[in-house]
Every structure is written in structure tokens, then in C-alpha cells.
Amino acid sequence: MYRTHTCGELNLQHKGTEVTLSGWVQRSRDHGGMTFIDLRDRYGITQLVFDLETDAALCGEARKLGREFVIKVVGLVRERSNKNPGISTGDIEIEVKSFKLLNASLLPPFTIEDRTDGGEELRMKFRYLDLRRNLMKRNLELRHRMAMEIRKYLDRQDFIEIETPVMIKSTPEGARDFIVPSRMNPGEFYALPQSPQIFKQLLMVGGYDKYFQIVKCFRDEDLRADRQPEFTQVDCEMSFAGQEDILNIFEGLVRHLFSEIKNTNFTGPFPRITFKDAMDRYGTDKPDIRFGMEIAEITEYTRGFGFAVFDNAEYVGSICAENCASFSRKQIDQLTDFVKRPQIGAKGLAYVKYNKDGTIKSSVDKFYDKDVIQKWIGLSGGRPGDLILILAGDRVATQEALSELRLEMERQLRLVKEDDFAPLWVVDFPLFEWDEETGRFYAKHHPFTSPRDEDIHLLDNDPVSVCANAYDLVINGVEIGGGSVRIHDKDLQKKMFEKLGFTDEQANEQFGFLMEAFRYGAPPHAGIAFGFDRWVAVFSGSDSIRDVIAFPKNNSGRDLMIDSPSALAPEQLKELGLSTDRNYD
Numbered sequence: 001m002y003r004t005h006t007c008g009e010l011n012l013q014h015k016g017t018e019v020t021l022s023g024w025v026q027r028s029r030d031h032g033g034m035t036f037i038d039l040r041d042r043y044g045i046t047q048l049v050f051d052l053e054t055d056a057a058l059c060g061e062a063r064k065l066g067r068e069f070v071i072k073v074v075g076l077v078r079e080r081s082n083k084n085p086g087i088s089t090g091d092i093e094i095e096v097k098s099f100k101l102l103n104a105s106l107l108p109p110f111t112i113e114d115r116t117d118g119g120e121e122l123r124m125k126f127r128y129l130d131l132r133r134n135l136m137k138r139n140l141e142l143r144h145r146m147a148m149e150i151r152k153y154l155d156r157q158d159f160i161e162i163e164t165p166v167m168i169k170s171t172p173e174g175a176r177d178f179i180v181p182s183r184m185n186p187g188e189f190y191a192l193p194q195s196p197q198i199f200k201q202l203l204m205v206g207g208y209d210k211y212f213q214i215v216k217c218f219r220d221e222d223l224r225a226d227r228q229p230e231f232t233q234v235d236c237e238m239s240f241a242g243q244e245d246i247l248n249i250f251e252g253l254v255r256h257l258f259s260e261i262k263n264t265n266f267t268g269p270f271p272r273i274t275f276k277d278a279m280d281r282y283g284t285d286k287p288d289i290r291f292g293m294e295i296a297e298i299t300e301y302t303r304g305f306g307f308a309v310f311d312n313a314e315y316v317g318s319i320c321a322e323n324c325a326s327f328s329r330k331q332i333d334q335l336t337d338f339v340k341r342p343q344i345g346a347k348g349l350a351y352v353k354y355n356k357d358g359t360i361k362s363s364v365d366k367f368y369d370k371d372v373i374q375k376w377i378g379l380s381g382g383r384p385g386d387l388i389l390i391l392a393g394d395r396v397a398t399q400e401a402l403s404e405l406r407l408e409m410e411r412q413l414r415l416v417k418e419d420d421f422a423p424l425w426v427v428d429f430p431l432f433e434w435d436e437e438t439g440r441f442y443a444k445h446h447p448f449t450s451p452r453d454e455d456i457h458l459l460d461n462d463p464v465s466v467c468a469n470a471y472d473l474v475i476n477g478v479e480i481g482g483g484s485v486r487i488h489d490k491d492l493q494k495k496m497f498e499k500l501g502f503t504d505e506q507a508n509e510q511f512g513f514l515m516e517a518f519r520y521g522a523p524p525h526a527g528i529a530f531g532f533d534r535w536v537a538v539f540s541g542s543d544s545i546r547d548v549i550a551f552p553k554n555n556s557g558r559d560l561m562i563d564s565p566s567a568l569a570p571e572q573l574k575e576l577g578l579s580t581d582r583n584y585d
Contacts, residue, residue: 002072008044012091014077019094021046022072022102024132025065026112035062039073039094042137047080047093048073058096068105068112068129074098120546125560127551139548143536146261147214150234153256157249159210159236164199166192166216171510176220178229186577192218195529197446198514200237201486204525205517209239214532223555226478226534226545230553234481234535237527243469243485246526247272247425250481254423254473261539264421274428279396283317283403285429288477290422291415293319295402296380298390307367309348313392317402320380321409324387325353339391339405346401352376352388407477416476418541423475431455431468432499440501445470447496447511449484456492463499473530480535483528490518 002022010019023041033052038045050062065071075096084090110118112132123130130136151161170177170191177191193199195217203211213235220229238245251270258264271289278285281294295317302310310316321327332351339346353361354377362373380388389405391398410416431451432441443449445468451459455466470484487493493515497507508515533545546552553559573579 006043007039007041007046008088010046010077010089010092010094012079014092015079017077018074018097019077020072020074021048021094023070024105025067025069025071027067028063028065030063033059035059036093037062037065039071040132044088046089047084048075048096049078049093050096055097058098062096062099065101066105066107068108068132069101070103070105072100072102121554121560124546124552124554127561131550135547139536139540139542140550142261142540143532143548146257146536146539147532149257149260150212150214150253153253154210154212154236157210157252159212160208161213162203162208162211163213164193164196164203164215168193168199169510178218178220181576181578183576194219195233196235197448198511200235200527201448201514201522201525202517204237204239204486204488205520205522207239209523210237212236223553223557226531226537228533228545228549228552229557231545232532234530234532235527236483236529237525239523239525241526242524243427243471243526246483246485246528247471250473250528250530251425254475257535257539258421262419262421264419266423271424272427273424275426275430276428278426279399283399283401283406284477285426285472286474286477286479287403287424287426288407288410288416288422289424290420290476291410293321293406293409293415294381295319295399295406298376298379301372301375301379302368302392305367305372307364309350310364310392313394313398315395315398316390316392317398318376318380318388318390319402319406319409320377320382321387321389321413322383323385324409324413325355325385327353327387335389335405335408338408339401344401344404345397346391346405347393349405350390350392352382352390354382354384354386354388356385358384421475421538423473423480426472426474427470428452428467429470429472430464431466431470432463434464441499443496443500444468445482445484447500448486448493448514450487450492459495459499469526471528473528475535475538478534478538479531480538481528481530483526485524485526488518488522488524490515490522493518 001020004020007021007023021039023039026038026040026045029036035050037048039048050059052059073094073096075094077092078095080091080093108129109126110116110122112129114134116123116133167180167190170179170189175194177194180190180192182188182190196213196215200211215233215235216230217233218230221227223229236250255266258266275285278287280297283295297315297317299316302316304311336349339349350363352373355361360370360373365373377388382388391401391405430444431449433444434441441463450469451466452469458466468484470482472482473480487496494507533548536548537545540548542548551559551561558564
């Protein structure tokens with residue numbers, strides 16, 4: 001038997017009990033005639049004691065043990081004289097009678113501690129060592145608990161989990177597909193699914209009115225902290241359901257997870273905000289509403305005064321930072337540098353200091369008199385002691401830049417607490433996005449999203465004004481999930497494809513099977529999908545989903561641990577009927 005108990009289990013009730021433990025050596029300390037070893041497993045740490053006077057040979061062998069050696073020990077539980085309240089076993093220690101070395105270890109390339117000295121790339125290369133750290137253990141245990149609670153909740157709501165195919169047909173919408181060549185069908189390819197979208201709609205046609213799946217999805221897109229080439233979705237669909245049904249059921253899921261996992265309960269329904277209001281007030285369709293500092297448009301009161309930056313701008317907007325009129329020139333210069341970063345793209349930053357004594361100081365006061373600037377302050381919600389920050393340019397780009405500035409001010413001012421959570425629904429998204437480069441419309445969500453009933457008549461003559469019957473769940477500025485009421489009528493789906501630039505032949509080639517299915521009594525249906533990795537990251541307090549995935553890839557899409565992706569042998573390429581520009585000898 002390798003163990004009778006785990007390293008996080010023992011307490012004073014076990015005093016005098018002979019136990020067997022197995023685990024890794026966390027650290028070793030020699031104190032004269034005594035050697036202390038912290039033994040670690042998944043469940044915690046237990047202190048081992050080796051006494052030189054009691055058994056010199058055993059103590060001598062123990063002193064040869066290095067970090068991360070795997071050992072089995074047998075000993076007696078005794079009360080610890082110098083208790084450690086920081087660990088669950090801090091009241092006891094093990095007086096070791098014998099131990100066995102199960103496996104030695106090389107010196108790890110970084111310390112396996114909560115505060116490690118290993119950088120992210122190094123820890124990803126040795127991920128199996130990084131997984132031993134408490135942070136990773138807590139995150140993966142959290143991930144497991146959340147998955148279990150999701151399944152419990154949806155099972156009680158009569159949802160059933162159904163698996164859908166991993167090798168499917170490539171479709172042109174959305175991100176790039178990952179492609180899989182078919183050996184049995186030379187010259188043809190599968191694609192890995194970006195989501196189970198089509199299959200869950202076909203399940204609705206098949207009569208399975210409440211479906212869900214915790215499923216792997218794949219997108220070949222540029223990566224960042226909240227993106228991975230393979231990620232996990234909580235994918236859900238309901239028949240005979242509209243937007244209200246989805247929002248009610250899945251708001252219940254959100255509440256359930258917060259209650260069970262975070263011991264947090266919300267009063268009243270979650271706020272709902274339209275896409276337009278979200279952009280106008282926060283500059284983003286995933287607003288963090290834990291703090292104010294909402295955007296105000298002041299365009300009307302900035303033109304015609306000879307300041308070219310404002311005169312030539314489509315849009316001028318501001319945010320009000322409370323009690324920040326005391327910001328120094330250096331601090332404002334740093335904010336200017338921040339908004340001028342390439343990823344934000346603003347050309348400059350104007351400001352108004354509304355001092356506590358009522359005086360006004362502005363970077364543009366030589367163009368505008370006090371009465372005009374006072375209007376800006378009023379529109380921005382400013383009071384004495386506040387700082388008004390102003391950006392100008394194209395409407396959408398400037399709103400997005402103001403959103404980033406707003407978040408940067410929150411970081412500097414620390415306006416929210418770590419365990420504050422503010423979920424909301426964003427609704428009434430545009431159905432289409434126009435792309436100037438290609439000269440065509442793209443679906444804001446996906447081609448199967450239904451327009452609002454009252455906007456269907458606008459599809460022919462004013463498609464840019466059509467709102468989608470779509471919704472997103474946002475928590476603390478992170479988009480956790482999104483979905484829509486689906487098109488279930490074949491004629492409306494055909495019109496949608498036309499607006500997206502598909503010919504009849506292209507639509508039939510890509511989605512003919514779905515259009516055919518709609519001819520056999522497709523029910524009204526709607527759904528939603530949650531980014532499970534992002535949700536776990538929000539609950540864990542992490543800024544990166546890599547921290548909550550056991551074996552993630554880096555920003556280049558590489559698995560540093562197994563060195564993937566990698567080249568194929570010429571024989572494999574030949575078998576698949578493929579060639580590359582690599583020079584194989």
C-alpha cells in the first residue's frame with residue numbers, strides 16, 4: 001500500500017496513528033539533530049520529522065533526498081510543537097519510522113512554489129512540473145467543479161449532453177479552419193469544428209429539444225491571452241424557445257455557478273443593455289459596469305472654434321475621472337502615450353482639470369472659452385476636483401480608444417475589488433457588418449442568426465439597420481458567452497445567404513444539407529455558447545486562459561512541451577497525397 005492517507009488529510013484526531021504517505025519532497029530543512037521534510041501531494045503538505053538520536057542511519061538517508069524526489073514513508077502522527085496555521089495539517093507532523101525512495105528527480109528548472117522563478121515559456125515547456133504548483137492545482141480543481149455544476153444544473157433543466165463530430169466540412173464564415181487531409185479520399189479534407197453550430201441545429205430538427213455539450217472547438221486565428229487554437233465551449237440549444245427563454249434559463253445557470261462556486265448571490269435580474277448603448281456609454285460591446293466613468297459625446301460643442309483636431313473629427317468623446325484634477329503633467333503625458341499606442345491608435349489626448357476651487361485648466365483653453373468648456377464638464381458629469389479626458393476621431397475607433405482609456409484609469413485608481421462581479425446581457429446587435437476591403441456584408445454573429453421580426457422588412461433596402469435577435473453575456477468586461485435565435489425558415493435562410501454574398505450554388509455546396517433539413521419541419525429554436533476557459537479564468541481571477549488549461553499553447557500556437565506542430569515524414573505526406581516546400585533529404 002502506497003498510502004493510507006493523503007498529505008492534506010491528517011489532524012490531531014489522528015494523533016498516535018501509524019500512517020503511510022506518498023508524495024513529492026517539497027523542501028528539506030536540517031536543524032542540528034533533526035531533519036524536517038515537507039511532503040506534498042495533490043491534497044496538501046505534511047511535515048515529516050527524522051530524528052538523528054532516534055535513528056541516525058534513517059536521518060542520514062533522509063538528508064540525501066532532493067526536491068521533487070518521490071518517496072513513501074511510514075510513521076506516527078504526533079502533535080506539532082511549532083504549529084503552522086497556513087496549511088490544513090499544520091497541527092501535526094509525522095515521526096518517520098521508515099521510508100522508501102520511489103523515484104529520484106533532477107533539479108527542477110524552476111522552483112515549484114506559488115511564487116515561482118520560472119517565466120511562462122519555461123513553465124509551458126515543463127508543464128508537467130508547473131501543474132504541481134498550488135495555483136495550477138486550484139485552477140484545474142475549479143475547472144472540474146464548474147464543469148460538474150454546469151452538468152448538474154442543465155440535467156435538472158432536462159437538457160441532455162450529445163456529442164457531435166470532430167471532423168466536419170470546412171465553411172467559409174468566421175475564423176480560418178484547421179484542415180485535416182483524408183487519406184481514404186485523396187485531395188479532400190475535413191475541417192475541425194469552430195463550434196457545433198450546424199449539428200446542434202440539426203439536433204433540434206431531430207427532436208432533441210434541450211441539448212448541451214462541453215466540447216472542444218478549434219479556430220486558426222491569431223492568439224492572445226484569452227484565445228487558444230483549441231478551446232472549450234459550453235454549447236447549448238433549445239427548441240420552441242425565444243430570446244426570453246434562453247436568457248431566463250441561462251441566467252439561472254450563471255446564478256447557480258456563482259452561488260455554488262463563489263458563494264455569491266445576485267438580487268434582481270441581470271441588467272440588459274443594447275449594443276448601441278454599450279458602445280455609446282462604454283465604447284465596447286463587453287462593458288465592465290463595476291465602476292462608472294461612462295463615455296459622454298461632446299461633439300456638438302467642439303466644432304467651429306478653430307481647433308482642427310476637433311473640427312475635422314467625426315466624433316469627440318470624454319470620460320470623467322473623479323477627484324483626479326490633481327494629476328500631474330507627467331501623469332497626463334503617460335496617459336497620452338497610452339492612448340497613442342498602435343493597438344489603441346488615438347492621435348492625442350485633450351484634458352480639462354476642474355479644480356476643487358472651481359477654476360478650470362485645459363490643454364485646449366486657448367481655442368475654447370470657459371462657458372464652452374463648462375458645457376463639456378456638464379455633459380461629462382464633472383464636479384469640482386474631477387479630470388475630464390477627451391479623444392477625437394472616427395466614431396467607432398474613438399469610442400474603442402475611450403474604452404481602453406477608461407479601463408486604464410480604473411487600473412490606476414483601483415476602483416473595483418477583486419471579488420466584485422457584475423454580469424449583464426448585451427442585446428440587439430447589428431445583424432451585419434460591412435467590410436470596406438471586400439465590399440460585402442459579413443454576419444456579426446454567424447449566418448444562422450435570425451433578424452428581429454420587426455426588422456425583417458429592412459433586409460432588402462436597409463440591411464445595415466437590421467438588428468439581430470442575438471445576445472451576449474458579459475461579466476466584468478469579459479465576454480463569457482453569446483447566442484441568438486436561429487433562422488428556422490428555409491426562405492429566410494436563403495435570403496440571409498444572399499445578403500452575405502453567397503450564390504445559390506455556393507450556399508447549396510456549403511449548407512445544402514441544412515437547407516434540406518429545414519424542409520422537414522424545423523422547429524423554432526435558439527441557443528447560446530459559453531467560453532468555458534474564459535469563465536474559469538474570471539472565477540479564478542486570472543488574466544489569461546492559459547492559467548486554467550492543463551496543456552495550453554503559446555502565442556505562436558506552439559505546444560512547447562511536446563514541440564508541436566511538427567513536420568511530417570515524407571512517407572506520411574506521400575500517403576496523404578500532400579507536398580510541402582520543405583527540403584526533405
